[in-house]
Amino acid sequence: METEERWGRAYALVLAALVIEVVLLTWMSWSFA
Amino acid sequence: xxxxxxxxxxxxxALIVSYGVWKTRGAQTATNYLRGGNDAKWxxxxxxxxxxxxxxxxxxxxPGQGFEDGLGFVQFYFGVPIAMVILSxxxxxxxxxxxxxxxxxxxxxxxxxxxxxxxxxxFLLQRGLGAGLSIYAPAIILSTVLGWSLVWTNxxxxxxxxxxxxxxxxxxxNQTQQLQMTVMLSGMALAFAFVVSTLPxxxxxxxxxxxxxxxxxxxxxxxxxxxxxRYTFWSGITGGTFVALAYFGTDQSQVQRYLSGxxxxxxxxxxxxxxxxxxxxxxxxxxxxxxxxxxxxxxxSPVFWNAPELEAARSSPQAAQLAALEQRHTELSxxxxxxxxxxxxxxxxxxxxxxxxxxxxxxxxxxxxxKLVKTVNPLANVKDADYVFLTxxxxxxxxxxxxxxxxxILCAAMSATASALNALGTTTVVDFYRRTWKxxxxxxxxxxxxxxxxxxxxxxxxxxxxxxxxxxxLIQAGNILGSIFYGxxxxxxxxxxxxxxxxxxxxxxxxxxxxxxxxxxxLRSDIGYLWYNVIGCVAVAVFSLLxxxxxxxxxxx
Numbered sequence: 001m002e003t004e005e006r007w008g009r010a011y012a013l014v015l016a017a018l019v020i021e022v023v024l025l026t027w028m029s030w031s032f033a
Numbered sequence: 034x035x036x037x038x039x040x041x042x043x044x045x046x047a048l049i050v051s052y053g054v055w056k057t058r059g060a061q062t063a064t065n066y067l068r069g070g071n072d073a074k075w076x077x078x079x080x081x082x083x084x085x086x087x088x089x090x091x092x093x094x095x096p097g098q099g100f101e102d103g104l105g106f107v108q109f110y111f112g113v114p115i116a117m118v119i120l121s122x123x124x125x126x127x128x129x130x131x132x133x134x135x136x137x138x139x140x141x142x143x144x145x146x147x148x149x150x151x152x153x154x155x156f157l158l159q160r161g162l163g164a165g166l167s168i169y170a171p172a173i174i175l176s177t178v179l180g181w182s183l184v185w186t187n188x189x190x191x192x193x194x195x196x197x198x199x200x201x202x203x204x205x206x207n208q209t210q211q212l213q214m215t216v217m218l219s220g221m222a223l224a225f226a227f228v229v230s231t232l233p234x235x236x237x238x239x240x241x242x243x244x245x246x247x248x249x250x251x252x253x254x255x256x257x258x259x260x261x262x263r264y265t266f267w268s269g270i271t272g273g274t275f276v277a278l279a280y281f282g283t284d285q286s287q288v289q290r291y292l293s294g295x296x297x298x299x300x301x302x303x304x305x306x307x308x309x310x311x312x313x314x315x316x317x318x319x320x321x322x323x324x325x326x327x328x329x330x331x332x333x334s335p336v337f338w339n340a341p342e343l344e345a346a347r348s349s350p351q352a353a354q355l356a357a358l359e360q361r362h363t364e365l366s367x368x369x370x371x372x373x374x375x376x377x378x379x380x381x382x383x384x385x386x387x388x389x390x391x392x393x394x395x396x397x398x399x400x401x402x403x404k405l406v407k408t409v410n411p412l413a414n415v416k417d418a419d420y421v422f423l424t425x426x427x428x429x430x431x432x433x434x435x436x437x438x439x440x441x442i443l444c445a446a447m448s449a450t451a452s453a454l455n456a457l458g459t460t461t462v463v464d465f466y467r468r469t470w471k472x473x474x475x476x477x478x479x480x481x482x483x484x485x486x487x488x489x490x491x492x493x494x495x496x497x498x499x500x501x502x503x504x505x506x507l508i509q510a511g512n513i514l515g516s517i518f519y520g521x522x523x524x525x526x527x528x529x530x531x532x533x534x535x536x537x538x539x540x541x542x543x544x545x546x547x548x549x550x551x552x553x554x555x556l557r558s559d560i561g562y563l564w565y566n567v568i569g570c571v572a573v574a575v576f577s578l579l580x581x582x583x584x585x586x587x588x589x590x
Contacts, residue, residue: 007301011118014308018114021312022266025107025253032246 034179034427034435041436045216046443050197053209057201063479067134067459069203069293077211078303081290081452082281083310084210087217088449089171089442091318097418099322103250105264109563110315112273116281117308119274121301124282124530129297134463136288136526143529145537146468151544152525153464156285157457159518161490164453165497166514171446172498173414175439177341178423187498190443194450195491199484203293203459206451210290213444218314220441223434224426225317228324231429233331236377241327244373247383248330248392250323253316263561272563275570279519281307283526286456325425330373336362337402338417338424342410346402349409358402365395450494458487516562517555520569521547527570528577535577539584543576 073081098106133139137156141149172186197205232241245251255265281287281304294300336359337343346355369391372384403415426438462483467474474482521544528535528543551569554560560568 007122010301010305011122014114014118014305017309018111018312022111022254025104025316028242029104029252029254032242032251 035432037432038436038439041433042439042443045437045440046193046447049209049212049216049444050193052212053197053205054200056208057205061202061480063462063476063483064134065204066202066480066483067289067463069207069289071293072295073207073293073299073303074295075299075302075306077207078291078294078300079306079310080214081207081210082287082303082307083314084214084217084445084448085286085290085452086280086449087214087445088167089446090167092217092221092442092445093171093174093423094419095315095318096322096325096422097420099250099319100326100421101322101418103245103323104253104316104319105255107253107312107316107319108255108264108266108269109273110312111266111269112271112275112277113281113311114308115270115274116277117304119278120282121304124526125291125300125304126297127530128288128292129300134292135285135460136283137285137460137464140525140529141468144525144535144540148525148537148541148544149464149468151541152283152522153460155518155522155548156283156460159514160284160286160453160457161493162497162514164450164457164490164494167446167449167453168494169498171442174419174423175442177339177414178420178427184499187495190446190450191491191495191498194447194454195488198451198454198458198491199487202480202483203289203455206455207290207293209451210448213448216437216444217441220437221314221318221321224430224438224441225321225324227430227434228321228328228425231328232324240377241324243383244327244330244377245323247373247376247385247388248326248369249389250326261559261561263563268561268563272561272566275523275566276516276519276563279523279566279570280515283519283522284456285460286452289456289459290452322422325421328425330366331370333363334366336399337406337415338420339406339414340420340424342406342413342415345413346406346409351405351409355402355405358398358405362395362398362402365391365398369395454487454491454494457490458483461486461490516565517551517569518548520551520566521573522569523566524570524573524577528574532574532577535581536584539580540573540577542584543573543580546576547572 095106128136128139131139131142133142135153137149137153140152168187168190172183172190175181176183176186197209201208229238229241232238236244242251256267257265258267259265291300291303294303335343337346346352349355369388372388372391376383403417406413407415423442426435430438462479466482466486467479471478471482524547525540525544528540547569550572551565554565554568555562
C-alpha cells in the first residue's frame with residue numbers, strides 16, 4: 001500500500017511537471033506574441 | 034569538412050559500436066538474446082526509450098519545423114508524460130506479470146492466436162517500412178548537403194546497425210543507445226549554445242525571442258478548438274496521448290526496451306524519466322530552429338534550401354523567373370532587417386503588423402519558388418525546411434562541432450533503426466518461428482533464427498531505403514504512417530486490459546473494421562492525423578462491444 005502511494009506521488013510529480021511546462025509555454029507564447 | 038570533423042565523427046561512432054559489441058560478447062541463450070538479460074537499470078531504459086524514438090529526422094526536420102512554423106510542434110509531445118504515467122500504472126505491470134517476450138504474445142493469452150498474429154503482422158508491416166524510412170530519410174539529406182553517395186550512406190548506416198544488433202541482440206541495442214542518447218543530448222545542447230553565440234553582438238536571447246515572436250514563431254501553445262489544425266493543445270493532449278500510448282505500449286521496438294528492465298520498478302522509473310525529459314528536449318530542438326530563423330533575419334538566406342535543386346532551376350528555362358523571385362526575396366529580407374534593426378535600437382513596441390505582412394509576402398515568394406522547382410524537376414524534394422539545419426551546421430559551425438553534429442544525426446539514425454530491427458527479428462522469432470513454424474526449436478536454434486531474421490529485416494530495410502522515391506515531408510510521413518495503424522492496435526490492447534468479458538473473434542473482426550475506418554478517414558477527410566489514433570482506438574472498443582452482442586463465442590476455446 002505504502003509502495004503504491006509512493007508511485008502515486010511519482011506519477012503526480014510527472015504530471016505536475018507537464019502542467020508547469022504548459023503554463024510556462026503559454027506564458028511564453030503570450031509574452032512574445 | 035575538416036580532418037578534425039572526420040575524426041570526431043568516425044571516432045564517436047566507432048567507440049559506441051565497439052563498446053556495444055564488447056559489452057555483449059560471449060554465448061547467449063535465446064531468452065537473453067531477445068530480452069537483454071533483464072539487468073537494465075532505469076537510466077539505461079530511459080535513455081534507450083528516448084534513443085529509440087529519436088530518429089535522425091528528429092534532429093534534421095524538427096529544427097526545420099521550428100524555422101518554418103515556430104514552436105507549435107512541441108504540443109505533439111504533451112501526451113507523452115500522460116502516457117508514461119498510464120502505462121506505468123496499468124499495462125507495464127501486466128506485461129511483467131505475464132512474462133511475455135513480445136506485446137503480441139500477451140494477446141494470445143488474453144484472446145486467441147489469430148488476434149496475436151494479426152497484430153504482429155500489422156507491427157511487422159508498419160515497423161518494416163519505418164525501419165527503411167529511418168535509414169533512407171537521413172541518407173537522402175546527408176547525401177544532398179554533403180555530396181555523399183546515397184547508396185553508400187544507406188549501406189554504411191544499414192550494415193553497421195545490422196552488425197551490432199545481430200551480434201549482441203537486445204542488450205547490445207540498449208547499451209549502445211545509452212551512449213548514443215548521451216551524444217545526442219550533449220551535441221544538441223552545444224548546438225543550442227553555438228547558435229545563441231552567432232546572434233548579432235548586441236542581441237540578448239530575450240531580444241532574439243522578441244524578434245521570433247514578432248514574426249509569429251513563438252506560439253508554442255494554441256488553445257483553438259479546431260480539428261483541421263494539425264498541432265493544438267487539444268490534439269496534443271488527446272491525440273498525442275493516444276499515439277504515445279500506442280507507440281510506447283504496443284510497439285515492440287519500445288516494449289522490448291523496457292521489458293529488458295531489471296525489475297518493474299526500474300522500468301517504471303525509466304518510463305517516467307522519458308515523461309519528464311521529452312517535452313524540454315523537443316522544445317530545445319525547436320528553439321534551435323527558431324534561433325536559426327532569427328539568425329537569418331540579420332544575414333542573407335537562400336530563397337530555397339535544397340541547394341542542388343535550386344542550382345538546377347537556375348540553369349533551366351525558368352531561370353529568369355527564378356531570378357526575379359530571388360530578387361524579391363532579397364528586397365523583402367532587407368526591408369524586414371531594417372525594421373528589426375530600428376526597433377531593436379529604440380526598444381519600443383514591435384512593428385508587428387508591418388513585419389508579419391513582409392513575412393507573409395516572403396513566404397508567398399518562397400512558395401512560388403517551390404512550385405517553380407517542382408516544374409523543373411517533378412521529383413524534387415521541395416519541403417526545403419528539412420535542409421535548413423544541416424546547411425546551417427555545415428556553413429557556420431566551427432571544425433569539430435560539425436563532426437559532432439553529424440555524429441548526433443548518425444547516432445540517431447542508428448539507434449532508431451537498431452531498435453526496429455531488433456524488435457522485427459524478435460517478433461518474427463517469438464510470434465511466428467517458435468509459435469508456429471518450429472515449436473520444438475532448441476535454444477541455440479532460437480538464437481540463430483533471431484540473428485538471421487534480424488539480418489533479413491535489415492536487408493529489407495536497406496533495400497527499401499535504396500529504392501524509396503521522394504517522400505514529401507519525412508517526419509510527418511513517419512507520423513502519419515504510424516497513426517494509421519496505431520489507433521486500432523491500441524484499441525485491441527485496451528479492450529484486452531479493461532473489458533474483462535471481451536472475447537477473441539469479436540475483437541479480431543472489430544480490429545479489421547476499425548483499420549478500414551481509419552484508412553477511409555485518411556483517404557476521404559481533412560481531419561488532422563493525430564485524431565486517427567483516437568478514432569481507431571475508440572472504433573475497436575465500440576465495434577467489439579457491439580459484435581460481442583451478436584457473435585456467440587464457442588464455450589470451449
